[in-house]
Amino acid sequence: MSEFTEAMAQLAAGVAVVTVRDGRDDVGTTVSALMSVSLEPPLVLVSLASRGYLNEVLLRQDRWAASLLSAGQAAVASRFATPGRPSARLLVAGTPHHRGEQSGALVVEGGVAAIEAETTRVVPAGDHTLFVATVLAVAYVDSALQPLVRLRARYRPMGT
Numbered sequence: 346m347s348e349f350t351e352a353m354a355q356l357a358a359g360v361a362v363v364t365v366r367d368g369r370d371d372v373g374t375t376v377s378a379l380m381s382v383s384l385e386p387p388l389v390l391v392s393l394a395s396r397g398y399l400n401e402v403l404l405r406q407d408r409w410a411a412s413l414l415s416a417g418q419a420a421v422a423s424r425f426a427t428p429g430r431p432s433a434r435l436l437v438a439g440t441p442h443h444r445g446e447q448s449g450a451l452v453v454e455g456g457v458a459a460i461e462a463e464t465t466r467v468v469p470a471g472d473h474t475l476f477v478a479t480v481l482a483v484a485y486v487d488s489a490l491q492p493l494v495r496l497r498a499r500y501r502p503m504g505t
Contacts, residue, residue: 371433375426387480412453416502459484
């Protein structure tokens, strides 16, 4: 682990699953680089590895969903983070989910919140690509649950 990577691992970040419908298939990955950019208009930003398949798909499919995971969903985060993973539909098997009305993407239920978004700007940034997107809908919010965070290379429940 490089010194820079180790330094950044000290910063806790929320964990989300970003999904997109690509024709007949569904693609998704776990991210910890999702943030609110603006309240008016509502904008979010997600940062993805430029060499990843989801990055490639999001360059041609503008609408996507982000499910912000709860403390009890570390297994879901791990499934979507595994290299060479199968279709997102197989990854959510046995996990409550639905298709977003605005994006058609899979939305994982049981998290702390979920949004649907449409990319409005793409910014290359080193070995990552930043996708700035307008929030089309908030699928749900459950503030009674604790969020899942990533800290020091591990998924951890957020303390109260």
